[in-house]
Structures are given as C-alpha cells and as structure tokens.
Amino acid sequence: MNFFLxxxxxxxxxxxxxTDFTGGANTRFTFLYAPMIGxxxxxxxxxxxxxxxxxxxxxxxxxxxxxxxxEYLEDLEVLNKGPLAVFSLIDTDLxxxxxxxxxxxxxxxxxxxxxxxxxxVGNRVKEINGWVEAINDGVTTGWDGSYFTTYGQATRNAVxxxxxxxxxxxxxxxxxxxxxxxxxxxxETYQDASIGREEPDLGVTNKAVxxxxxxxxxxxxxxxQERDPYFGVSGMKMNSAMILKDDYFPSLRYGKxxxxxxxxxTGTYTSPSAVGTGSNMPTSTSLTVSEVFNWFNTKxxxxxxxxxxxxxxxxxxFKPAQDNTRVVGQILAALNLECFAPRLQKTIxxxxx
Numbered sequence: 449m450n451f452f453l454x455x456x457x458x459x460x461x462x463x464x465x466x467t468d469f470t471g472g473a474n475t476r477f478t479f480l481y482a483p484m485i486g487x488x489x490x491x492x493x494x495x496x497x498x499x500x501x502x503x504x505x506x507x508x509x510x511x512x513x514x515x516x517x518x519e520y521l522e523d524l525e526v527l528n529k530g531p532l533a534v535f536s537l538i539d540t541d542l543x544x545x546x547x548x549x550x551x552x553x554x555x556x557x558x559x560x561x562x563x564x565x566x567x568x569v570g571n572r573v574k575e576i577n578g579w580v581e582a583i584n585d586g587v588t589t590g591w592d593g594s595y596f597t598t599y600g601q602a603t604r605n606a607v608x609x610x611x612x613x614x615x616x617x618x619x620x621x622x623x624x625x626x627x628x629x630x631x632x633x634x635x636e637t638y639q640d641a642s643i644g645r646e647e648p649d650l651g652v653t654n655k656a657v658x659x660x661x662x663x664x665x666x667x668x669x670x671x672x673q674e675r676d677p678y679f680g681v682s683g684m685k686m687n688s689a690m691i692l693k694d695d696y697f698p699s700l701r702y703g704k705x706x707x708x709x710x711x712x713x714t715g716t717y718t719s720p721s722a723v724g725t726g727s728n729m730p731t732s733t734s735l736t737v738s739e740v741f742n743w744f745n746t747k748x749x750x751x752x753x754x755x756x757x758x759x760x761x762x763x764x765x766f767k768p769a770q771d772n773t774r775v776v777g778q779i780l781a782a783l784n785l786e787c788f789a790p791r792l793q794k795t796i797x798x799x800x801x
Contacts, residue, residue: 455554465746468754474509484500505602507600511575516777516778517763519774520773524775551709554696560596561581562596567720577599577786578785579795584613585605585610586604587720588720593717612791613791615727617797618797619633620735626736633796638743650744652691654698658691658692661684662684676690697712698740700738714797715736718732719734739799743794752783752785762780
C-alpha cells in the first residue's frame with residue numbers, strides 16, 4: 449500500500465452517481481438547450497406555432513480497462529501453501545490488482561477521452577471521458593492545455609449554444625504566472641457553479657491548495673471543519689460544499705510521472721488566441737499551470753459501470769500458458785464518466801503560494 453492514494457471525487461461518485469450500464473454500444477442522455485416560443489399577446493393576435501428544436505443529446509461509449517495478474521504454479525502449488533505460508537499470494541495480488549485498476553481510473557478522471565483533434569492534446573480515445581473535457585466551453589483551455597469543442601459527441605457553441613459549457617477560470621496573473629487563491633475567487637466561482645437550489649456539494653484540490661486555503665483563508669474562520677460522511681476524513685465546509693484534498697489531483701508541487709499508473713504532472717503551455725468570457729485567461733501567453741481546484745455538483749454525474757460480473761471489476765480466473773507453468777488472469781472493467789450539467793461544475797487553475 450505504499451503507492452496507492454485516495455480520491456474523494458471517486459468516493460462521492462460511488463455515493464451519488466454509480467449507475468449500471470446494462471448493455472448496448474453506448475449510453476446517451478438528453479438535455480434541454482432552448483425554451484419554447486411564447487410571450488404576451490393581444491386579443492385576436494395569431495400565435496407563433498413554429499416547432500422549435502429544444503432537445504439535444506450526448507453519447508458516450510463504454511471504455512475498457514484491465515490489470516493482469518500473472519502467477520507461477522510452483523509458487524501457488526508448492527511454495528506458498530499450507531500452514532507455513534506467511535500470506536496468501538493470490539489474495540495479496542488480487543488486492544494489488546484491484547487497487548491498481550482503481551488508481552488508473554481515478555487518474556483518468558482528471559484527463560480526457562478524445563483523439564487528436566483541434567484543441568485537444570494527446571490521443572486518449574481509449575480512456576474515459578474525464579472531468580477536464582466536461583468542465584469546458586469549447587474555447588478555453590483546462591489544466592492540461594486542451595479545450596474541447598465537443599462533449600459526448602455534441603458540438604458546443606453550435607445549435608445547442610452554451611448548454612454544455614463551463615468556462616475554466618484562470619487564477620494566475622496576466623503574465624502567465626500562478627497567483628495565490630483568495631476567498632473572493634472561491635466564493636465567486638462557487639456562485640458561478642450555482643443555479644437556484646443547485647449548488648456544488650464538493651470542492652476537490654491537491655494537498656498544496658488545501659494547505660494554502662487553511663493558511664490564508666481558514667484562520668479567518670470563514671470555513672467550518674467537519675467530518676465528511678462519504679470520504680470519512682475531516683474537511684472544510686464552505687456554503688453547501690465540503691472541500692477535501694485528493695492525492696491524485698493535478699499538482700505542480702505534488703504531481704508525479706508514474707509509468708505504471710499514468711501521467712498527472714502539470715507544467716506549462718501556451719493559451720489559445722480566443723478564450724471564454726469570464727475566464728480571466730490571457731490569450732497567446734505561456735501559462736504555468738501550478739495547482740488546480742474544482743467545484744463539483746456530484747449529483748449531476750453518472751459513473752456508468754457494466755453490470756456484468758466480469759466487466760464490473762470482476763476477475764476472469766486464471767488461464768494457463770501453452771508451454772510453461774505460468775498462469776494469468778485479469779481484473780476487467782467497462783465504464784465511463786458522464787456529466788449531465790457542466791455549468792454546475794467549475795475548475796480553477798494557476799494557483800500558487
């Protein structure tokens with residue numbers, strides 16, 4: 449357990465957003481992007497009965513993950529057995545495999561699942577559609593330097609307008625350097641992700657920003673310390689959201705390049721020549737990504753996992769090789785991540801001490 453970390457976003461998704469994928473080539477959700485035609489009228493006036501298109505749809509393919517568990521029959525049948533066996537090799541390796549696949553998925557949630565198209569950095573079409581592409585507006589880059597003109601194969605800023613948009617917020621300077629987080633920024637971005645009774649229920653960040661908030665803001669008694677009911681640790685309560693630290697969150701200070709689990713180290717990139725209104729991002733400027741913070745409304749997500757006993761994080765069982773005593777099995781998962789309401793989420797980056 450020396451290299452697996454914790455992720456509160458995944459804990460909240462398990463509590464609020466776990467959904468069975470029961471079969472089919474893909475999943476789909478519909479959304480309203482325009483009102484009906486109507487308004488005041490005078491007696492005898494003809495009504496406008498034009499049929500307006502008001503419904504759109506987003507589509508997601510299940511993505512496949514595996515972790516292999518190779519063993520040798522000599523270890524299982526001769527050496528690691530009986531009363532003198534210190535531990536069960538199979539139980540230990542199965543637990544390791546389950547932790548590994550969970551870590552891979554947790555890291556992928558902060559990335560994207562699109563191929564090399566305009567604005568998208570890296571070909572990740574095999575990966576789940578993580579939150580960096582959900583919390584976007586089609587023109588403003590997120591923490592990884594990508595922007596996403598489509599989400600769930602629906603084109604942003606076209607017929608559907610801004611229905612699937614959330615503008616990433618740049619916390620840094622206009623010269624491209626990071627800047628300290630402030631209570632004003634946290635409050636205003638929280639409100640930006642709130643509509644009526646819908647408010648964020650989770651704020652997630654890395655250890656660096658969590659410390660900055662406690663050092664700069666929490667001493668002013670603006671946040672209450674509470675124990676989170678889903679993640680099981682103490683966090684800071686702001687409005688209706690619990691702020692928790694995530695060891696897998698993108699971070700300049702704590703990020704890592706792990707060849708086994710994935711790349712979650714931030715760096716620098718050049719911002720695009722056009723950005724969304726309210727992003728506070730300079731155009732065509734080298735940005736130091738620094739640290740990242742997200743507001744989530746976790747009730748507006750679906751973590752769809754196959755209800756198959758095999759592809760719902762199940763074990764295939766061991767299969768023998770053809771010409772030696774090695775056996776191997778896999779932990780398999782078919783899943784994806786969907787956001788029904790990107791405008792009720794918000795990402796902030798460019799945070800430093």
